[in-house]
Amino acid sequence: MTIRTVFRNEMRLLAADRVLLSSLVLFVALFAYAIANGFAWVAKQEGTVAAVQAAEEERGAALAAELERIAAGGDPGSPFRDPRAANVLGGNLGARTVVLGPGPLASLSVGQSDLLPYYYDVSIYTNEQTFLQNGEVENPLNLMVGRFDLAFIIIYLLPLLVLALSYNVLSGEREQGTLALTLSQPVAVRDVVVAKLLFRALLVVGLALGGSLVGAAVWGGLGAPVRLALWCGAVVTYGLFWFGTAAWVNTLGRESSWNATVLVGAWLGLVVVLPAVGNIAAGILHPLPSRVEMINTAREASNESVNRRSELLARYLEDHPEMAGGVVDDVAGTAALSWAATEEVNRQVEGVAVRFDEQLSKQQALVSRYRLVSPALLAQSVLNDAAGSGDARFAHFEAQVRTFAEEWRGYFVPAILAGQVMTAEAAMGRPEFVYSEEELSVVLGRSAMPLAMLLTLALLAVVPAAIRLGRVRGGG
Amino acid sequence: MIIRIARKELTDQLRDGRFRASALMVGALLLVSLGAGWTQVSSARAQLEAAEATARNHWESQGDKNPHSAAHYGVYAFKPRLPLSFVDQGVDPWTGTSVWLEAHRQNDFLMRPAQDASAAQRFGTLTAAGVLQQLVPLLIILLGFGALAGERERGTLRQVLASGVSRRDLMAGKAAGVAGALALLVVPAALLGSAALVLGSTATGSLLARAVVLAVVYLTYFGAFIGLALAISAWVPSSRTALVTLLSLWVVNGLVAPRAAVDLSGWLHPSPTAFEFSRQIEEGMANGVEGIRPPDRQAITNRLLQEYGVDSVEDLPVNLSGITLQASEEFGNAVYDHNYTELWDTFERQSRVHESLAVVAPLLAVRALSMGLAGTDIEQHRHFATAAETYRRDMMAAMNGDLAQNSRTGETYLAGDELWVSVPPLDYEAPTLAWVLGNRTVSMLMLGLWLLGALSAAVAGARRAEVGP
Numbered sequence: 001m002t003i004r005t006v007f008r009n010e011m012r013l014l015a016a017d018r019v020l021l022s023s024l025v026l027f028v029a030l031f032a033y034a035i036a037n038g039f040a041w042v043a044k045q046e047g048t049v050a051a052v053q054a055a056e057e058e059r060g061a062a063l064a065a066e067l068e069r070i071a072a073g074g075d076p077g078s079p080f081r082d083p084r085a086a087n088v089l090g091g092n093l094g095a096r097t098v099v100l101g102p103g104p105l106a107s108l109s110v111g112q113s114d115l116l117p118y119y120y121d122v123s124i125y126t127n128e129q130t131f132l133q134n135g136e137v138e139n140p141l142n143l144m145v146g147r148f149d150l151a152f153i154i155i156y157l158l159p160l161l162v163l164a165l166s167y168n169v170l171s172g173e174r175e176q177g178t179l180a181l182t183l184s185q186p187v188a189v190r191d192v193v194v195a196k197l198l199f200r201a202l203l204v205v206g207l208a209l210g211g212s213l214v215g216a217a218v219w220g221g222l223g224a225p226v227r228l229a230l231w232c233g234a235v236v237t238y239g240l241f242w243f244g245t246a247a248w249v250n251t252l253g254r255e256s257s258w259n260a261t262v263l264v265g266a267w268l269g270l271v272v273v274l275p276a277v278g279n280i281a282a283g284i285l286h287p288l289p290s291r292v293e294m295i296n297t298a299r300e301a302s303n304e305s306v307n308r309r310s311e312l313l314a315r316y317l318e319d320h321p322e323m324a325g326g327v328v329d330d331v332a333g334t335a336a337l338s339w340a341a342t343e344e345v346n347r348q349v350e351g352v353a354v355r356f357d358e359q360l361s362k363q364q365a366l367v368s369r370y371r372l373v374s375p376a377l378l379a380q381s382v383l384n385d386a387a388g389s390g391d392a393r394f395a396h397f398e399a400q401v402r403t404f405a406e407e408w409r410g411y412f413v414p415a416i417l418a419g420q421v422m423t424a425e426a427a428m429g430r431p432e433f434v435y436s437e438e439e440l441s442v443v444l445g446r447s448a449m450p451l452a453m454l455l456t457l458a459l460l461a462v463v464p465a466a467i468r469l470g471r472v473r474g475g476g
Numbered sequence: 477m478i479i480r481i482a483r484k485e486l487t488d489q490l491r492d493g494r495f496r497a498s499a500l501m502v503g504a505l506l507l508v509s510l511g512a513g514w515t516q517v518s519s520a521r522a523q524l525e526a527a528e529a530t531a532r533n534h535w536e537s538q539g540d541k542n543p544h545s546a547a548h549y550g551v552y553a554f555k556p557r558l559p560l561s562f563v564d565q566g567v568d569p570w571t572g573t574s575v576w577l578e579a580h581r582q583n584d585f586l587m588r589p590a591q592d593a594s595a596a597q598r599f600g601t602l603t604a605a606g607v608l609q610q611l612v613p614l615l616i617i618l619l620g621f622g623a624l625a626g627e628r629e630r631g632t633l634r635q636v637l638a639s640g641v642s643r644r645d646l647m648a649g650k651a652a653g654v655a656g657a658l659a660l661l662v663v664p665a666a667l668l669g670s671a672a673l674v675l676g677s678t679a680t681g682s683l684l685a686r687a688v689v690l691a692v693v694y695l696t697y698f699g700a701f702i703g704l705a706l707a708i709s710a711w712v713p714s715s716r717t718a719l720v721t722l723l724s725l726w727v728v729n730g731l732v733a734p735r736a737a738v739d740l741s742g743w744l745h746p747s748p749t750a751f752e753f754s755r756q757i758e759e760g761m762a763n764g765v766e767g768i769r770p771p772d773r774q775a776i777t778n779r780l781l782q783e784y785g786v787d788s789v790e791d792l793p794v795n796l797s798g799i800t801l802q803a804s805e806e807f808g809n810a811v812y813d814h815n816y817t818e819l820w821d822t823f824e825r826q827s828r829v830h831e832s833l834a835v836v837a838p839l840l841a842v843r844a845l846s847m848g849l850a851g852t853d854i855e856q857h858r859h860f861a862t863a864a865e866t867y868r869r870d871m872m873a874a875m876n877g878d879l880a881q882n883s884r885t886g887e888t889y890l891a892g893d894e895l896w897v898s899v900p901p902l903d904y905e906a907p908t909l910a911w912v913l914g915n916r917t918v919s920m921l922m923l924g925l926w927l928l929g930a931l932s933a934a935v936a937g938a939r940r941a942e943v944g945p
Contacts, residue, residue, distance in 0.1 A: 019720075030732070037739040048749045055751070112595050115570075115588070119751070132587050137750045139823045140570035141830065141854055142742065143590065146598050148735040156731055164720075257716065261494065264723065268614070273505065275599030276606065280512045283601070287519070291587040292527040292574060295552055299534050360592060367596050377596055384595055391594050 006195035014203075020165070024203075027153075027161060031211035034150045035218060038107035041147065042219045045102040045113065052119050056097040063094055067424045084421045087124065087335040089430070090412030095123040098404060098433040100397040103388015104224035105231060108215050109151035111389025114138055118397070122433065124339075124412050126405040127346045128353040129298060131398060132291060150215050151383045154208055154235055155376050156271060159242045163263045165200045166246040168256035169193060170472070175256060190469040193250070197243055205239040226440050227386045230447055234382040237454045241375050242267075244461030251468035271376040278370040278377075286363035294352045301348035339416045371450065375457050378450040385447050388438075392446060396438050404433045477641055478649040485653020489619055498618060499661050502611045506665045509604045513562035514672050524554050527574075532901050540890040543875040544801060550578030551871070553864040553902050555585070558851030559673060560686055564605035566852025569593075575861070577868035579875075580805065582812040585861065604669070605846050608694050609839050610730045612662070613701045617722040619657055620705025623650045624941055625715035634943045647706060647938035654702050662698070666691060685909050690849040696927050697842040703930030710937030733837035740833070741826035753819065760811035768810045771803035789885040798880025805872050812865075820858050827854055834922035841919035841926070848912045848919075855915045859907050867902045874899055 014020055066076075066083055076082035083089050100118040103111075117135035120126070146152065170193050173179040182192055209232055215221070216228055245266060249259050371377040384390030408431055415422060489495050531552045538549060554574045561568060572585025590597060600606060624647075627633040636646060673687060704725070709718045748756065764770055776799060780792055789796045827844065834841035847853035874895075883889035913920065 033736070033739075040739075040743070044749070048751055051749075052751050055755070112598075115590060132591075135591070135750070137748055137753050137819065139741070139747060139826050139854065140567035140588075140857070141823070141827055142738045143570040144567050145734050145738045145830075148739045152735055157727070160727060257719075260719070265498075272599075272610070273602075275596060276602040277505075277508075279593075279597055279599065280509070280602040282596075283516065284512055287516075288589075288592055290523045290527065291589075291592070292523065292552075292554065295574065295576075295586075296527065296530050296534070299531075299552075364594050367594050371596065377599070380595060380598070 003191075003195045003198070006192060007199050010196060010199045023161065023164065024207075027157070027207060030153055030157065031150070031207070031215075034148055034153050035107070035211065035215040037147060038110070038149050038215055039218045041110055041114075041149070042102050042107045045106065045118070049099050049101050049119070052097050052099055059095075064428065067427055071424060083427055084423075085335065086412045086415035086420060086422050087339065089422050089427055090124040090408065090416070092121075092123055092125075094427060094430055095121045096404075096408070096430070096433055097121050098401050098435070100394070100435060103393060104227050105216050105221045105387040106389055107219040107221060108149065108212060108231065109383050109387035109389050110147040110149045111151070111384040111387060112391055112394060113389045114147065115143055116391075116394040118394070120401055122401065122405050122408055124409055124416075125342065126401075126408070128349045129294065130405075131401075132294070150212060151380065151387070153211075154238065154383065155379055158204065158208055158239065159267050159271065161204055162200070162239065162242040163246055163260075163267060165204065166197060166243060166250070167260045167263050168250070169196050169200070169246065170250040170469075171254065171256040171259055188470075189472040190466070193247065193469055193472075197247055201239060201243050205236055208235050208239065227388070227443065230444065230451075231383060231386040234379055234386065234447075234451060234454070237451060237458055238375060238379040241454065241458035241461060244458050244465055247469070248461045248465035251465055251472065270374050274370075274374045275377055278367065278374070281370070282363050282366050286359060286366055288359055288363060289356055291356070294349060294356065297352045298345055298349045301345040335416055335419070339413060372453050375454055378454040378457075381450050382447045382454070385443055392443075393438060397435065400435060401433075404431065407431050477645050478652060481641070481646060481649025482652035482656060485623070485650055486656045489653065489657040495615075495618060495657065498615055499657070502607065502615050503661050503665070505602065505611065506604060506607045506661070507668070509602045509607050510562070510665065510669055510672070513565065513603055514676065516565075517557055517559065517562040518676065520557050524556060527552075527554050528901075535899075536893065536896050538896060540892045542889060543879040543891045543895060544579065544797070546891070546896065547579035547872055547875040550576055550868075551902075552576055553867065555857070555860050556904060556906070558906055559676070559683060560690065560850040561852050562672070563603070563669065563690065564846045564850035564852055565601070565603055566605075566847035566850055567854055567857065568852045569597075569601075571854075571857045575864055577864060577871065579801075579872055580808055582808075582816065582865055582868070585857075604665075605843070605850070609697075609842055609846070612658070612698060613729070613839075614726060615661070616654065616658065616698060616701040617705050617719070617726060619654045620650075620702060621709055621718040621722050622715040623654070623706050624710040624938070625712065625718045626709075628942065629715055633941070637943055643938040643941070644935060647710070647934055650706055651702055651934065654705070655698075658698060658702075662694075682906075682909060686849045686851075686912070689909065689913070690846065693842060693845045693849065693923065696923050697838060700838055700923070700926040700930045703927065703932075703934045707930060707933035707937045710934065710941040713942075729837040729839045733833050734830070734840060734843075737830040737833045737840060741829035744829055745822050745825040747819065747822045747826070753815065757811060757815050760814060761808065764807075765811050765814040768807060771800065771807050773800050776800055776803055792885055794880045794885075795883045795887070795889070796885040798876045798878070798883070802873060802876035802880065805869070805876060809869055816865075820854075823854050824858075828918060831916075831918040831922065834919060834926075838923060838926040841922040844919040845916050845923065848916050849909075851906055851912075853915075856907060856912070859911075860904060863904050864902065871899050 063083055066074075070076055070082075070084065076084070079085060080088060081093070083093055088094075098120050102113065106113065115135055115138075117131075120130060168175070170179070170189075173182065173192075179189070183189060212231060212235060213222075213228075216224075216231075221228060246259075246263060249262055252259075371381060381390065385392060411431055414420075415426075531554070535546075535549075535551045538546060541549070552574050555568075555571070557568070569589045572587050573589065574587060575585045576583045624633065627636065637643065670687065673683070705718075705722055708721050708725075709715070712718045712721060761770070777789060777796060780794070780796065780799065781787065781789070784792055784794075786792060830840050831844050834844075844853065848855065878891055878895055879889065882891070
């Protein structure tokens with residue numbers, strides 16, 4: 001009875017409040033813009049994936065045709081374009097393109113997907129430096145600012161709507177003198193305030209969930225119900241945190257303007273300032289060694305490599321087969337020599353990469369620790385993970401690419417070293433990459449901690465608020 | 477009279493606990509960000525110097541080689557960091573930091589530092605620019621929202637005006653009071669920053685000029701915000717409405733508009749994907765661009781044979797390979813120019829969209845100017861990329877020229893240290909202040925309009941403000 005009365009009353013108040021109504025309409029417009037952006041982004045990624053895969057098929061067909069031509073007695077033209085040579089086939093001629101498609105809920109959160117590479121050409125030359133290549137061609141200014149996606153609205157703007165709707169949920173009643181009136185009725189203040197907050201929560205969180213469902217539906221996200229549930233869980237918990245905080249501040253018994261100041265300050269601190277401070281602290285406490293070291297090591301290794309000359313010559317001849325006569329007398333065996341040098345360089349670069357990754361994981365450990373104090377960072381990591389646009393999914397992909405590159409080398413290197421001729425069957429049977437998506441249990445397991453922490457933070461606000469609400473008496 | 481009002485306003489502000497707390501907070505963040513920025517830029521500069529020296533050493537000590545092998549080996553160029561980038565790191569973490577200059581290819585910049593950081597960085601890093609662009613305006617809002625609305629609510633506005641103070645003087649005094657309170661925070665930070673700049677680097681005239689203009693830009697921005705806060709405070713009925721309106725504007729200015737500009741710029745000026753871009757270059761290499769065709773080795777051979785009046789390439793006084801390599805290099809340059817110019821222009825058109833949206837969010841204008849003056853905007857990234865590419869082309873021309881002139885076709889030829897040393901190191905000169913500002917006319921115009929508009933609105937607001945509730 002009480003809840004229904006309060007809801008009806010709130011609905012009337014809302015319908016009369018132009019400012020609130022227009023800000024709700026504005027939010028709906030922002031959601032629509034974000035959904036359109038998410039849609040466009042996934043469409044672009046899907047288009048790229050399709051184009052990349054089509055190009056690979058084209059290359060495969062050309063390779064098959066060339067092999068057929070040679071089998072029929074055709075001349076490959078030059079030993080460096082001969083698909084029967086293992087170093088040529090396993091090098092650029094037969095390279096496979098490996099692709100990570102957009103995440104299951106990619107239309108909700110762009111996350112890291114505009115920054116991290118999602119396709120590579122894998123050949124025998126794939127090494128640690130391959131992973132340093134830039135990802136998409138993207139305007140660095142746009143990367144710096146970040147995209148206007150649903151995750152952005154939920155993390156940054158939704159709390160502001162929550163605060164605007166509930167900063168005076170109790171103090172306003174007291175200031176208008178309606179609190180005493182309400183208390184003269186046979187209802188508890190707690191019930192009234194909870195009902196008012198519930199009404200607002202249904203409105204705001206309902207808007208966010210509705211937007212998310214629409215956003216997911218525009219690009220097949222409904223096919224990933226578990227991830228969608230995880231996403232919605234994060235939205236609800238994040239909303240609960242901000243409603244709880246607003247309720248708690250209201251129970252402190254100060255005037256509305258004080259509440260507003262404190263709540264806006266909390267939003268500023270938790271969403272804007274704290275993450276920025278944490279990022280700079282991570283950079284200062286665990287500075288990453290310069291990637292330049294990796295380049296220089298690779299170059300020194302290739303300089304010092306005993307086979308340097310042979311390798312350089314072989315590479316040179318791959319680029320300029322027409323000059324073979326002028327520069328070296330003996331082409332035979334250069335492939336094996338070249339491979340030996342490549343391997344040596346890879347080994348040294350891996351050493352640097354391992355040191356770099358150690359330092360990087362220290363920095364990331366720090367980041368995931370300070371993440372625990374900011375609900376915004378917690379929400380971001382769960383939302384990205386649910387959408388499949390977080391760091392972890394890209395790392396998962398990269399690890400698979402590494403394994404595949406090893407398999408690839410295992411297939412070709414023995415033949416290179418033995419100077420073996422690759423048959424047409426061997427060429428067409430070269431390893432294929434099949435991406436296996438992260439297990440849902442892994443995604444859920446990774447999100448469990450930040451989600452639990454977010455819930456804890458929410459309860460830390462909600463529980464004292466509930467206790468204090470029980471003690472509220474009327475009056476001014 | 478203005479001075480007395482200003483002094484009263486200042487005293488009021490300094491007594492206000494809320495202002496003191498938030499000013500202390502913002503001041504602390506400003507100091508921390510300046511210090512952190514300074515440390516990072518200094519160490520980055522030291523690293524760069526070391527890397528440059530190593531890279532140069534690799535080049536000079538590569539031993540005897542065919543010049544074209546050396547061209548393939550190439551050198552690495554590292555993007556320098558201007559001293560002022562400690563105030564605003566701009567797009568630097570989001571662009572590559574080094575580029576491999578080798579034969580045949582114009583490579584992309586490698587290794588975006590952002591790629592090594594986690595998604596948490598998407599919240600931004602604390603920088604002095606961020607504090608000045610986002611938090612100081614918030615402080616101004618806190619200082620100014622009640623300036624007139626508050627007096628009116630307390631009934632003191634009627635009194636003040638009755639005592640014969642002109643409305644314009646009242647507004648000027650209020651503005652001066654707010655500015656004074658702000659100055660207590662900003663001036664020490666600016667002095668500290670300048671001291672760091674002068675002591676910590678070889679302060680050239682052009683650097684100091686950039687710093688001065690940077691200060692003017694931020695002062696204009698603050699001025700616009702002071703005007704805006706006072707105008708709103710005068711125009712709206714209550715101080716509560718003034719605060720809500722100003723906070724909404726702040727959210728639009730600092731959060732909504734910048735993000736909205738990202739996607740909008742992508743809609744208006746789509747950039748190619750990495751795959752499309754490399755495809756376009758392959759296509760150009762195969763079929764030519766802008767009517768320039770790939771060089772024909774046979775035609776070059778025939779031309780040379782005719783020119784030197786000999787019958788076989790072995791009899792040529794020059795090495796045919798050197799000549800054809802240079803011809804294909806020049807053709808490749810045309811293809812790269814065609815594609816990269818288009819790409820960079822697209823990026824700059826996108827930046828222009830960001831700048832134009834400064835109509836609703838002055839932050840976009842001040843951010844563009846700040847990055848420009850700090851030397852960390854896209855245009856200056858392009859400026860360096862172009863310089864590095866020009867250097868690469870000169871280097872390749874030197875290698876191919878040596879191969880062509882000092883060896884014969886078909887002969888095994890090795891050049892030595894002398895040739896490597898004869899290629900000077902890349903000496904990059906940052907663009908002038910005029911060049912930087914030339915790119916930022918839209919932003920300067922926008923910022924100027926904001927200042928003018930906000931101040932006029934404040935004056936008009938003072939003239940028309942209701943004196944009592």
